[in-house]
Amino acid sequence: DTAVSQTPKYLVTQMGNDKSIKCEQNLGHDTMYWYKQDSKKFLKIMFSYNNKELIINETVPNRFSPKSPDKAHLNLHINSLELGDSAVYFCASSLGTGVTGELFFGEGSRLTVL
Amino acid sequence: QQPVQSPQAVILREGEDAVINCSSSKALYSVHWYRQKHGEAPVFLMILLKGGEQKGHEKISASFNEKKQQSSLYLTASQLSYSGTYFCGTAGGTSYGKLTFGQGTILTVHP
Numbered sequence: 060d061t062a063v064s065q066t067p068k069y070l071v072t073q074m075g076n077d078k079s080i081k082c083e084q085n086l087g088h089d090t091m092y093w094y095k096q097d098s099k100k101f102l103k104i105m106f107s108y109n110n111k112e113l114i115i116n117e118t119v120p121n122r123f124s125p126k127s128p129d130k131a132h133l134n135l136h137i138n139s140l141e142l143g144d145s146a147v148y149f150c151a152s153s154l155g156t157g158v159t160g161e162l163f164f165g166e167g168s169r170l171t172v173l
Numbered sequence: 174q175q176p177v178q179s180p181q182a183v184i185l186r187e188g189e190d191a192v193i194n195c196s197s198s199k200a201l202y203s204v205h206w207y208r209q210k211h212g213e214a215p216v217f218l219m220i221l222l223k224g225g226e227q228k229g230h231e232k233i234s235a236s237f238n239e240k241k242q243q244s245s246l247y248l249t250a251s252q253l254s255y256s257g258t259y260f261c262g263t264a265g266g267t268s269y270g271k272l273t274f275g276q277g278t279i280l281t282v283h284p
């Protein structure tokens with residue numbers, strides 16, 4: 060059983076399209092995250108939810124909208140995709156805030172915008 | 174603010190040792206270390222909380238100097254499986270402090 064699972068693993072799409080990535084964790088964690096890893100491997104936090112409440116919202120274009128229907132799920136919707144959105148998006152979860160505990164990462168969703 | 178890691182890359186032969194450093198300009202509450210292999214997700218290695226403690230995990234250990242806001246990861250008697258990109262992540266002391274990752278150090282171990 061995969062602890063943190065993301066779908067889809069790969070997305071290839073045209074500029075201007077809208078896409079969604081889904082994430083689910085079965086670890087019973089209360090905090091979930093979206094991280095973006097660019098071509099230079101820089102891993103940058105985008106959002107964090109704790110028990111469905113948004114607690115971290117980095118300087119991310121408002122074309123990116125996260126949604127957490129319950130504490131086991133965190134989805135990411137991206138509108139009007141741009142070339143610069145191409146990256147690997149990692150979902151992660153932790154028990155508590157993640158400051159004092161381990162982050163469990165999903166396998167990543169590689170987004171390619173053409 | 175992003176912590177700074179050094180060196181950017183290390184090439185080793187099996188059995189050799191390496192040290193990866195992580196430095197922050199902000200007061201830290203915790204330092205995390207992760208390893209990411211090509212095409213895979215980052216995997217947790219260890220976490221150090223303020224207090225200057227040292228932690229160990231098999232032949233990989235780390236230290237945290239709270240006053241200097243620095244951490245070092247020590248890899249001894251390296252194995253081929255140690256190859257990958259190592260990231261330090263740092264967090265301040267607020268309740269919902271975010272984990273900010275360094276730029277990564279690429280470690281390559283050759284036979």
